[in-house]
Amino acid sequence: MxxxxxxxxxxxxxxxxxxxxxxxxxxxxxxxxxxxxxxxxxxxxxxxxxxxxxxxxxxxxxxxxxxxxxxxxxxxxxxxxxxxxxxxxxxxxxxxxxxxxxxxxxxxxxxxxxxxxxxxxxxxxxxxxxxxxxxxxxxxxxxxxxxxxxxxxxxxxxxxxxxxxxxxxxxxxxxxxxxxxxxxxxxxxxxxxxxxxxxxxxxxxxxxxRTSLPLYRADLLAAKGIKDPAPKNFQEFFDLAKEMTAAKQNKWAWTRVPLSTIRQMLAIPNVWKEDGGKFTSMYEHEAQLDALEAGRKMVAAGVVNPDAFNDKASARKQWFNGGIAAFDYDSFVAWNQYYSDNTAGPAFSVNMLDVPGFDSGTGAPWMGAxxxxxxxxxxxxxxxxxxxxxxxxxxxxxxxxxxxxxxxxxxxxxxxxxxxxxxxxxxxxxxxxxxxxxxxxxxxxxxxxxxxxxxxxxxxxxxxxxxxxLVYDASYGLYSDTQSKKQTQLAKTMTDLENQIVQGKKPVSDWTAAVQTWKSSGGDTMRTELEQAHTEAAGK
Incomplete structure (x- = not known):
């Protein structure tokens, strides 16, 4: 595909x-x-x-x-x-x-x-x-x-x-x-x-x-003696972030919590997964609690810019270009845009990390829109x-x-x-x-x-x-009327909760109840409509 x-x-x-x-x-x-x-x-x-x-x-x-x-x-x-x-x-x-x-x-x-x-x-x-x-x-x-x-x-x-x-x-x-x-x-x-x-x-x-992975300031990492970063698991990924953080100097590893990268480490689906005609949402995946706990751990360790939850994407880009942050989760389009917006001079250099498996092996990156x-x-x-x-x-x-x-x-x-x-x-x-x-x-x-x-x-x-x-969104090319009407608001509700969780304001366990609410508020109907569309398309 x-x-x-x-x-x-x-x-x-x-x-x-x-x-x-x-x-x-x-x-x-x-x-x-x-x-x-x-x-x-x-x-x-x-x-x-x-x-x-x-x-x-x-x-x-x-x-x-x-x-x-x-x-x-x-x-x-x-x-x-x-x-x-x-x-x-x-x-x-x-x-x-x-x-x-x-x-x-x-x-x-x-x-x-x-x-x-x-x-x-x-x-x-x-x-x-x-x-x-x-x-x-x-x-x-x-x-x-x-x-x-x-x-x-x-x-x-x-x-x-x-x-x-x-x-x-x-x-x-x-x-x-x-x-x-x-x-x-x-x-x-x-x-x-x-x-x-x-x-x-x-x-x-x-x-x-539009495929997004961790972009990093290769020049900033090289200045720390890190020439070819390639963490083999989440722990090494986390350790690298700690090494690139110096809060007293107003420098953090990350522009925001890299939850998408962590989810890819855990092979969580890219929006929707299809298996034998049955659809499963990324929200329902059993590894979501592990991903949220790992994100919470990174925020608690202070490796994410503390303004990450208040400022817009434009601010994150300024932090990355200005050297306030060494990592940003973004796409190949953004990679070029960073060079266009470069304010750091000729030494400025950007590269991208692969996604490892959470414990070992390789992760499952998501194909872009x-x-x-x-x-x-x-x-x-x-x-x-x-x-x-x-x-x-x-x-x-x-x-x-x-x-x-x-x-x-x-x-x-x-x-x-x-x-x-x-x-x-x-x-x-x-x-x-x-x-x-x-x-x-x-x-x-x-x-x-x-x-x-x-x-x-x-x-x-x-x-x-x-x-x-690359992992693909199984809903591509299929139409769900409920998804059309409700996806944006439902996704915002889930994103708001995950932001609360990773900041330590709500427990990770709250996710389980939120998923049930998501399902009853439209998630299950989306699933039914997508499965029906998939069956029609398959001629079954």
Missing amino acids: PVSRRRFLGGGLAAAAVAVTGTPLLAGCASDKKGTAAANLAVKLPTYTRYGEIKPDLPGTDVVLDGFLKYPANPVKAISEAPGDGKPITFLTNIPGAIPPSVDKNQFWQKLNERLGSELQISMASNDEYKDKFATRIAGGDLPDVINIPVDTVQIPGLVKAKCMDLTEQLSGDAVNKYPFLANIPTEYWKGCVFNGAIYGVPVPRGMS ALNNVTSFSKNSKHSADTLLKIANWMAAPFGTEEYLFRKYGVAGRHYTLQGTDPVPTKVGVVETGIGVQYISDSALALYWAGKPDVPQNQHEIQTKVAPR
């Missing part, structure tokens, strides 16, 4: 829509439930045709990502005609950074519009504010041509059936070959775009790039599906093409400078290119960092090491 994702559907957006509009999201637009899984399985997914013009220095597999030691000297000009139809195209999206300059003050955006052959009008919001903005626009019926749909949107099947284009005819099977860079997205990612027995969107793939989002097209758009798919295809041109170089880095001289063949972003480039077009569509991440070939080498090495042991 090539790729999966941690969690597909949640329930937070329904509450957001009610809060903003006073009405449930898409009331009356529920999709047909009977036989949905079987209907989805019957859809012929787009044929995967790997783009062969670019040769990676570090070849990947269907799981491990391709690595490049430098940007190709002569990028391939892969698309000859502008994909647009000359008319403005509207797009609603989140963006991970600061709001960029508007199009009239943004030379990257202006050049992009020229290349597309249509003016791209983008309505954007920060990551934190996007779901509210999305809910407001959906509830008001005010839809753009191109819609970034978060994967935890409540009741996606009803939403896309009511509001979005059915793209099955254009994308199913070999039809996708008209759009070669959409065809270059592995078939497994498309499972997350199938609803109501049809293809309703384009995937923005992540998968292995398959999709960042699903991109759908409004039924009411005045543009043809073909035009919008050509735009998405242009956005998915892979690493090594001229289109990718422009899309990610902008115009040479203004947005980046060349070091050899490597594009190095300027401050203006970072600001102006951050307009969110990677959420229309994207190619799979390439392992690469300009001017630092050791980064993709280290990334490729750890991916190759963990790939055979």
Whole structure:
């Protein structure tokens, strides 16, 4: 099984829509439930045709990502005609950074519009504010041509059936070959775009790039004489954390409690496990009490920054970059972002730990979320599906093409400078290119960092090491209406409790009763719906 994702559907957006509009999201637009899984399985997914013009220095597999030691000297000009139809195209999206300059003050955006052959009008919001903005626009019926749909949107099947284009005819099977860079997205990612027995969107793939493991400041560990950390069990992992902690100097090993890593040491499932058609939640696993006790032990020993329970992810990233913490649990995407945000100078170096078994042997790392989002097209758009798919295809041109170089880095001289063949972003480039077009569509991440070939080498090495042991979420591609509505709130309740437990404010034994409450509050219903969907999909 090539790729999966941690969690597909949640329930937070329904509450957001009610809060903003006073009405449930898409009331009356529920999709047909009977036989949905079987209907989805019957859809012929787009044929995967790997783009062969670019040769990676570090070849990947269907799981491990391709690595490049430098940007190709002569990028391939892969698309000859502008994909647009000359008319403005509207797009609603989140963006991970600061709001960029508007199009009239943004030379990257202006050049992009020229290349597309249509003016791209983008309505954007920060990551934190996007779901509210999305809910407001959906509830008001005010839809753009191109819609970034978060994967935890409540009741996606009803939403896309009511509001979005059915793209099955254009994308199913070999039809996708008209759009070669959409065809270059592995078939497994498309499972997350199938609803109501049809293809309703384009995937923005992540998968292995979102797999998270312990990142560490290799330069800080090397300064302590630790050149190649490889703890063989939890005790050695714990001892390493103690060695990297000096509270009096305002330095801690960890940005937060590494509970996910501990759970992977104990082979706790990645959200849902399926065995013989029966589904088990990670919350129910017998090793959860051991994981919580180990996390509590780390907090009690003072190896976790004491502000970990109060500050946001942005603060954790600052601690790691600033050397206040030596370890952070995050993904390959974050690994690159740390180099982008580096404030420690040229000595700054990041690497990643494998996961050992809790007592011995090897752990069971979790595969990252398959999709960042699903991109759908409004039924009411005045543009043809073909035009919008050509735009998405242009956005998915892979690493090594001229289109990718422009899309990610902008115009040479203004947005980046060349070091050899490597594009190095300027401050203006970072600001102006951050307009969110990677959420229309994207190619799979390439392992690469300009001017630092050791980064993709280290990334490729750890991916190759963990790939055979990756644990997948068994619920991927299956729809549970209860999970869609309740997962976000139920998960928050469990996370709040585990934070109380690891801080020593509540006993580990409280977890057992909480799991029973989780089951009666929706967990058991989710399980039943997932098992039913799994049975339908299997044709039993």
